[in-house]
Amino acid sequence: xxxxxxxxxxxxxxxxxxxxxxxxxxxxxxQGADDGELFLEYCQSEAITLDDGKIKNAHYxxxxxxxxxxxxGEATAYAHSPELSFTAIQRAAKTVSAVKSGHNGKxxxxxxxxxxxxxxxxxxxxxxxxxxxxALLSDIDGYLRNLDDRIVQVMASISGEWQAIRIIRxxxxxxxxxxxxxxLNISVTVADGGRMxxxxxxxxxxxxxxxxxxxxxxxxxxxxxxxxxxxxxDSVPTPAGEMVVVLGPGWPGILLHEAIGHGLEGDFxxxxxxxxxxLLGERVAxxxxxxxxxxxxxxxxxxxxxxxxxxxxxxxxxxxxxxLTGYIQDRMNARLMGMQTTGNGRRQSxxxxxMPRMTNTYMKNGDKDPSEILESVEKGLYAVNFGGGQVxxxxxKFVFSCTEAYLIENGKLGPPAKGATLxxxxxxxxxxxxxxxNDMQLDPGIGSCGKNGQSVPVGVGQPTLRLNGLTVGGTAx
Numbered sequence: 001x002x003x004x005x006x007x008x009x010x011x012x013x014x015x016x017x018x019x020x021x022x023x024x025x026x027x028x029x030x031q032g033a034d035d036g037e038l039f040l041e042y043c044q045s046e047a048i049t050l051d052d053g054k055i056k057n058a059h060y061x062x063x064x065x066x067x068x069x070x071x072x073g074e075a076t077a078y079a080h081s082p083e084l085s086f087t088a089i090q091r092a093a094k095t096v097s098a099v100k101s102g103h104n105g106k107x108x109x110x111x112x113x114x115x116x117x118x119x120x121x122x123x124x125x126x127x128x129x130x131x132x133x134x135a136l137l138s139d140i141d142g143y144l145r146n147l148d149d150r151i152v153q154v155m156a157s158i159s160g161e162w163q164a165i166r167i168i169r170x171x172x173x174x175x176x177x178x179x180x181x182x183x184l185n186i187s188v189t190v191a192d193g194g195r196m197x198x199x200x201x202x203x204x205x206x207x208x209x210x211x212x213x214x215x216x217x218x219x220x221x222x223x224x225x226x227x228x229x230x231x232x233x234d235s236v237p238t239p240a241g242e243m244v245v246v247l248g249p250g251w252p253g254i255l256l257h258e259a260i261g262h263g264l265e266g267d268f269x270x271x272x273x274x275x276x277x278x279l280l281g282e283r284v285a286x287x288x289x290x291x292x293x294x295x296x297x298x299x300x301x302x303x304x305x306x307x308x309x310x311x312x313x314x315x316x317x318x319x320x321x322x323x324l325t326g327y328i329q330d331r332m333n334a335r336l337m338g339m340q341t342t343g344n345g346r347r348q349s350x351x352x353x354x355m356p357r358m359t360n361t362y363m364k365n366g367d368k369d370p371s372e373i374l375e376s377v378e379k380g381l382y383a384v385n386f387g388g389g390q391v392x393x394x395x396x397k398f399v400f401s402c403t404e405a406y407l408i409e410n411g412k413l414g415p416p417a418k419g420a421t422l423x424x425x426x427x428x429x430x431x432x433x434x435x436x437x438n439d440m441q442l443d444p445g446i447g448s449c450g451k452n453g454q455s456v457p458v459g460v461g462q463p464t465l466r467l468n469g470l471t472v473g474g475t476a477x
Contacts, residue, residue, distance in 0.1 A: 015085075028093070260429075268393055285430035311331065381472055438463060
């Protein structure tokens with residue numbers, strides 16, 4: 001697996017770019033700047049959706065282009081184009097060079113070379129024909145409808161992406177990555193006695209389709225989507241008020257991602273707009289809480305061999321035993337804050353600037369058995385799955401809706417609860433963690449994170465958690 005060789009074929013042989021001429025223009029453009037790079041990208045993507053046995057949409061797209069960046073102090077100049085030609089790159093160079101006017105910076109050292117291999121470089125879109133993908137989705141539809149006559153709608157979708165990037169820095173430094181990404185989603189609607197409820201389950205990662213399209217894999221996924229829908233048929237309105245909340249393992253980590261993770265990104269802290277600004281070395285969470293961001297987990301959706309600045313990620317400890325120990329950094333914010341980059345400079349595409357973004361962010365295990373945590377709660381809410389949410393980075397306030405939750409009564413699970421929302425404050429919720437389970441799970445591979453109009457794939461995770469005194473919004477009269 002030689003990503004430099006593969007991207008040579010894409011950008012130099014096919015596109016006709018001369019690497020020596022690119023090295024020269026990048027070196028000249030960034031002379032006197034503090035940092036910068038030429039980012040080349042080629043990306044293929046597809047998505048097919050089947051709704052009630054009929055193709056609802058199908059698309060295939062190929063995208064390519066470059067972005068040239070020069071950084072001087074806190075100022076950034078950026079030019080991009082879908083035209084992969086030396087002439088277009090020369091025009092971009094003239095534009096971004098203006099940021100160096102009156103500035104005589106010392107160019108930052110390039111990232112160190114990495115040989116880590118976290119995922120395959122195979123193109124998933126070449127594995128299966130269009131007809132076989134449609135047949136798979138049809139099989140999912142038929143399988144579910146044979147399980148329960150209360151099913152009124154089945155929606156299934158498959159999507160894939162293959163992204164090749166090349167990062168060129170002054171002095172001839174080249175870094176490359178080949179990133180596959182696949183996802184399979186199943187949604188089920190059931191109806192009984194005039195009541196309709198939904199359930200959904202998705203899975204994915206940086207892998208080929210093969211690991212997700214085997215019958216055992218997608219049937220388990222379909223069964224889970226149906227289970228969620230049937231559970232919600234029996235749900236009761238959620239009482240509102242302050243109560244003990246138990247978060248299940250895995251996907252509920254999205255709450256930590258949104259309410260805490262964004263607040264630990266370097267740009268928000270450099271600009272002092274985060275609720276965590278200026279708190280390094282201070283207690284921000286209960287003892288035992290360990291939160292990390294790790295882009296090196298094999299085959300995970302949020303993993304990256306190198307970030308979009310060419311830096312290899314690592315396991316970055318953000319909170320250690322409740323103490324804030326680090327931020328998520330790209331090169332620019334790390335330099336301006338006098339810190340080390342953490343390999344978290346990410347961008348949606350060549351048309352976007354890199355900025356500090358999460359990869360796989362999760363809380364590590366504690367020492368409690370999940371059953372012990374449930375048994376400790378006399379009355380509360382057990383939240384298993386989440387839908388949408390809103391977070392204010394500056395204040396840390398959040399609101400999240402639960403798509404699967406249960407009332408807890410005398411240490412045991414009660415009826416499923418409908419319409420539950422969790423309301424709180426990110427920094428505050430960390431201090432309300434009273435028990436940490438030993439069952440940490442990562443999400444099934446469905447996370448996407450939005451920031452400043454950009455979206456990137458991410459992962460989340462956590463063990464079972466007991467939170468004391470969280471505000472729950474409900475629908476009970």
